[in-house]
Amino acid sequence: MSRYREGLTLGEGPRWTDGALWVSDPQKGGIWTDSGGTWAFTPLAAQPNGLWFLPDGRLAGAIMREKRVGIWDGAGFGAYADLSGVATGPLGDMVGDRHGGLYVDDVGYAAQLGEKPRPGRLIHVTPDGRAAVAAEDVEFPNGLAIIDDGRTLVVAETWAQRLTAFTIGAGGQLSDRRLFADLAQVVHPEARPDGICAAAHGVWVCTLSAHAVALVGESGLLARIGTGDGQPVACCLDPAGRLFVTVAETGGRSVLEAVAAKTLKTHVDVHEPGVIR
Numbered sequence: 001m002s003r004y005r006e007g008l009t010l011g012e013g014p015r016w017t018d019g020a021l022w023v024s025d026p027q028k029g030g031i032w033t034d035s036g037g038t039w040a041f042t043p044l045a046a047q048p049n050g051l052w053f054l055p056d057g058r059l060a061g062a063i064m065r066e067k068r069v070g071i072w073d074g075a076g077f078g079a080y081a082d083l084s085g086v087a088t089g090p091l092g093d094m095v096g097d098r099h100g101g102l103y104v105d106d107v108g109y110a111a112q113l114g115e116k117p118r119p120g121r122l123i124h125v126t127p128d129g130r131a132a133v134a135a136e137d138v139e140f141p142n143g144l145a146i147i148d149d150g151r152t153l154v155v156a157e158t159w160a161q162r163l164t165a166f167t168i169g170a171g172g173q174l175s176d177r178r179l180f181a182d183l184a185q186v187v188h189p190e191a192r193p194d195g196i197c198a199a200a201h202g203v204w205v206c207t208l209s210a211h212a213v214a215l216v217g218e219s220g221l222l223a224r225i226g227t228g229d230g231q232p233v234a235c236c237l238d239p240a241g242r243l244f245v246t247v248a249e250t251g252g253r254s255v256l257e258a259v260a261a262k263t264l265k266t267h268v269d270v271h272e273p274g275v276i277r
Contacts, residue, residue, distance in 0.1 A: 001225065001227065001245065001269040001270065001271045002269065002270055002271075002272075003267060003268075003269060004021075004244065004267075004268045004269060004270040005021070005023075005032070005034070005039050005267065005268040006039075006267045006268070007032070007039070007041070007267075008023065008025050008028065008032060008246065008265070008266040008267065008268070009025055009027040009028040009264055009265065009266060010025060010026060010027040010028070010233065010246075010248065010255070010259065010264055010266050011023045011024070011025060011032070011233060011234060011246030011248075011266045011267075011268060012024045012025070012026055012049050012050070012051075012093070012195070012233065012234050012246070013048070013049060013050045013051035013052075013061075013062075013093060013094070013195075013234060014051075014195075014234050014235065014236040014244050014245075014246055014268070015051045015052065015053055015059075015236055016236055016237070016238040016239075016244065017053050017057075017059075018035070020033055020034050020035035021033065021034055021236075021244060021268070022035070022051055022059065023051075023234075023246060023268065024048040024049055024050070024051050024061065025041070025266075026047040026048060026049050026064055027259060027264065028041070028043075029043055029044055029045070029046070029047055030042050030043040030044045030048070031044065031048060031061075031072070042075070044076055044077070045076075046063045046064075046065075046066055046070075046076070046077060047063065047064040047065055048061040048062065048063055048064070048070075048077060049061075049062045049063070049064045049090075049091055049092055049093065049094075050062040050091065050092060050093040050094030050095075050104065050105065050144070051094065052094050052095055052096040052102060053096075054096060054100050055096075055098060055099070055100050056100070058071050058072065059071070059072035060072075060080060060094065060096070060102060061077045061094075062091040062092065062093070062094045062104050062105070063077060063091065064090040064091050064092075065090060066084075067082075067083045067084040067087040067090075067091060068080070068081060068082050068083055068084065068091075069081040069083065069091075069094070069102065069104065069125055069129075080129055081102075081125045081129040081130070081131050082129075082131065083104065083106070083123055083125070083131045085131070086106070086121075086123055086131050086132060086133050087106040087121075087123060088106055088108055088109075088118075088120070088121065089106055089107045089108040089109045089110060089115075089118075089120060090106075090107050090110050091104055091105060091106060091107070092104070092105030092106075092107045092120075092141060092142060093105050093141075093142060093143050093144045093195065093234075094144065095144040095145060095146055095153075096146075097146055097150055097168070097172070098150055099127060100127035101124060101125065101126055101127055101172045102124070102125040103122055103123070103124055103125075103134065103144055103146075103153060103172075104122070104123045104124075104125060104131075105120060105122065105123075105138075105141040105142065105144065105155075106120050106121045106122070106123050106141070107120045107140060107141060107142075108120030108121065108138075108140070108141075111140075111256060117140070117159070119136070119137045119138060119139060120138045120139070120140060120141045121133050121134075121135060121136050121137070121138055121141070122134045122135040122138060122141060122144075122153075122155060122174065124172045124173070124174075126172065134166075134172070134173065134174045135155075135166060135174050135177070138155060138157055138164070139157040139158070139159050139160040140157060140158040140159045140160075141155050141156070141157060141158075142155070142156040142157070142158045142193060142194050142195065142196075143155070143156040143193060143194060143195040143196030143197070143205070143206070143234065144156075144196065145196045145197055145198040145203045146168070146198060147198045147199075147202070147203060150168065151167065151168055152165050152166065152167060152168065153165065153166045153168050153174060154166075154180050154196065154198075154203055156193035156194065156195070156196050156205065157193070158192050158193055158194060158208075159192070161182070161183045161184040161191060161192055161193070162179060162180075162181065162182050162183060162184075162193075163179075163180040163181040163183065163193060163196070163203065163205065163216065164177060164178070164179060164180060165177075165178050165179075165180040165218075166178075180203075180216075180218060181205075181216045181217075181218070181220075183205065183207065183214075183216070186214075186216060186220050186221045187205070187207055187210060187212070187214045187216065187221055187224070188207065188210035188212065190207075190209050190210045191205075191207040191208075191210040191212075191214070192207065192208045192209060192210070193205050193206065193207060193208075194206045194207075194208050194232070194233050194234060195232075195233055195234025195235050195246070196235070197235050197236045197237055198237075199215060199237065201215065201217050201222055202215055202216050202217030202218070202222060203215070203216055203217075204216075204235050204237070204243060206232035206233055206234055206235050206245065206246075207232060208231045208232065208233070208254075208255065209231060209254065211226060211227050211228065211229070211230065211231060211232070212224050212225060212226050212227060212232065213225045213227065213232045213235060213243065213245055213271075225243075225271055227245065227247050227269070229249075229252075230247035230248060230249055230250075230267075230269075231247065231248045231250055231255060232245050232246070232247055232248075233245075233246045233247065233248050233255070233266065234246045240273065241273035242270050242271065242272055242273060243270065243271040244268055244269070244270050245268065245269050245270075245271070246266050246267075246268050247266065247267055247268070247269050248264060248265075248266050249264070249265040249266065249267070250263075250264060251263055
């Protein structure tokens with residue numbers, strides 16, 4: 001991997017569109033992008049986390065503490081969908097389907113505030129902004145990806161060290177919950193998944209303290225890219241097959257410990273095509 005961008009505190013939800021990278025930074029409170037030709041940060045009062053570009057090109061953002069999804073207007077995230085009636089905790093990652101529907105993590109509790117762990121859920125947002133619970137009892141839902149030509153949703157359950165798959169119904173409902181991959185078995189005993197992204201043969205998984213990004217399919221481990229001392233947090237692919245990964249520099253701590261100590265720094269690495277995609 002080679003260094004692509006720097007300066008982030010905690011890079012989340014990376015997305016690529018129209019030749020530019022977009023990354024949220026909930027700890028710094030804002031959005032990074034090089035869409036204007038230079039790597040620039042826009043500070044916000046809100047804490048955006050998951051990002052997704054809708055089919056019409058608008059950028060949606062999951063606003064953690066406000067429990068809503070907003071639409072980027074160049075200076076902030078305007079109103080789109082209110083999730084406060086269904087979300088039990090902060091919002092995390094987000095992914096969308098080809099019809100404009102969104103799936104959003106409800107993490108269930110605020111780990112950074114020391115709240116007692118409790119199961120989270122997945123929330124489905126329709127193209128007209130209506131929100132409903134799609135799945136319950138998810139163990140710290142994190143990265144999300146849609147694979148199999150839109151038929152399967154995969155969620156990373158961080159503390160359970162697994163990827164879980166659901167079949168997506170015609171109206172966006174989720175069914176047939178099943179194990180997609182036991183990461184402690186197929187990647188590393190310390191593999192705790194954070195961000196993931198869809199690939200042609202499965203999903204790329206950021207494994208935090210296992211210090212690797214792994215390409216995992218239902219058949220097992222397909223490829224592995226080490227991140228040195230850094231902990232990979234989130235990832236995305238561009239149309240050319242380049243893999244962008246936000247990598248946390250924690251100084252030997254966990255990401256949560258580094259956040260609490262206010263020592264966390266994050267950069268973006270890029271891996272050129274050359275392994276299985």
